[in-house]
Amino acid sequence: MDKNKNIKILVVVGSFKIGGAEKMAIVIGEELSKRGFFVHYAIQKPIFQIPHNIENKRIHVLNKKKESSKYYHHLNNIIQIKKLAKSYDPDVVIGLTYFSSFLSCFTFCKNIIGTFDVNPYSLGKKRHRIADFVCNWSNVKRVVGPSIGTVNELKKARPQFDNKFITIYNSIDFNRVEELSKSEIKESYLYKKPFISAMGRLSNQKNFTLLIRSYATSDLKEHFNLAIIGDGPQKSELLELIKKLGLEDKIFLLGFKSNPYPYIKQSEFFINTSNYESFCVVILEALALGKMVVATDCPSGPGELIQDGLNGYLTEVDNISSLVNKLDFLSKNKKTIQKKSLIAKESVNKFKISSIGNEWENLIGEIL
Secondary structure, X not given: OHHHOOOEEEEEEXXXXXXXXXXXXXXXXXXXXXXXXXXXXXXXXOOEOOOOOOOHHHEEEOOOOOOOOHHHHHHHHHHHHHHHHHHHOOOEEEXXXXXXXXXXXXXXXXXXXXXXXXXXXXXXXHHHHHHHHHHHOOOEXXXXXXXXXXXXXXXXXXXXXXXXXXXXXXOOOHHHHHHHOOOOOOOHHHHHOOEEEXXXXXXXXXXXXXXXXXXXXXXXXXXXXXXXXXXOOOHHHHHHHHHHOOOOOOEEEEEOOOOOHHHHXXXXXXXXXXXXXXXXXXXXXXXXXXXXXXXXXXXXXXXXXXXXXXXXXXXXXXXXXXXXXXXXXXXXXXXXXXXXXXHHHHHOHHHOHHHHHHHHHHHHHHHO
C-alpha cells in the first residue's frame, strides 16, 4: 500500500447515479483509494444518487448546469477536464465508459486507461469514431472490456488494436448490496404470494416482452408472481401487454427503485431476458444475494457469470419455447431452485472487489 500513496489517479465518469458504469466508478475508485492511491473523480453531470462517503474535495463536477445543449456540454467538459488535469496533475487517468475514455484523452496525461463498458462497434457510426479516437490516442495504454465476450468483439472489430484490449471483470460492493437488501418492501401485495424478480431498463435490449409472454405461457404463473423493477420507453407497451394477457394480478411493474436489492433478495429467483449485454451487473448482484438466475445466453456476459445447471440456467436468446421449457421445469422442481440458490453466492467469489482490485492495481503498475 505504501508504494501507491504518491500515485494520483483521476477517474472520469458520466455522473454518480444508479447505473452499471456509475456503480463501477465508485467501486473501483474507492477500492484503489483503500489501497493507498490518491483518487479523485471527474463527473460530467451534477447527478448524485448513490450514497457514498467520498469527500467533496475529491469530486470535480465538470458541467454544473443540469440543463445545457449537447454541444455546450461536450465542449465545456473538454475545456474543464483539461483545466482539472493541469491543476491535479494525475499520474493515471481512468475513463470508465467509452465516452469518458474519449474525454480522458483531453487531460493529455501520459498514462490513460480507457474502458468500453459496452462494445461501441455494435452501435452507431458516431460511436465508432469516438472509439477509434480513443484507440488511436497514443497515451491510451490499455482499453478494458468488462467481459471476455466484449473484448473478443472489440478485437474482431478492430484487430489493429488487439494489444490494447484486455478484460477486467466488473465487480460490486458485496457487503453494501447485502446490507441494503435487508430493507423492507413497501408493496405489501408482494407478500401475498412467492414471486420471481427481474430488473432493467424497459427497453428493447432487455426484452421484457419475451419474459412476459413466456411467463404467461408457462406453468410458473400458477406458483409465482412476477415483479419487474425498472422504468423506460416500453412501459406503456408492457402494461398494455400485461392487461391483454389478463395478468394484472400476477405481473407487477414496480418502476425505478433506488434500492432494488430487497426485491431481489425476497424473490425466489432472478430472471434476465436480454438480447445483448456487455457484462450485466444485475446478474452478479442477484447471484451475490444468493439467488439462482435464469438468463438468455446473449452476447456477452451472462454466460461468464452463470454456470448452466450449477448456479442457474441459460436459455436461447429471444426464444419463447426455450424459456418456457425452463420455467415449466422449475415450476415442478422447487427444490432445484433452493439448491441452485445455495450455490449462487459462492459461485461469484472471483468477482469480489478484492480480486478485481488486484487486477486494476497490477494494470496501473504495469503502465507506470
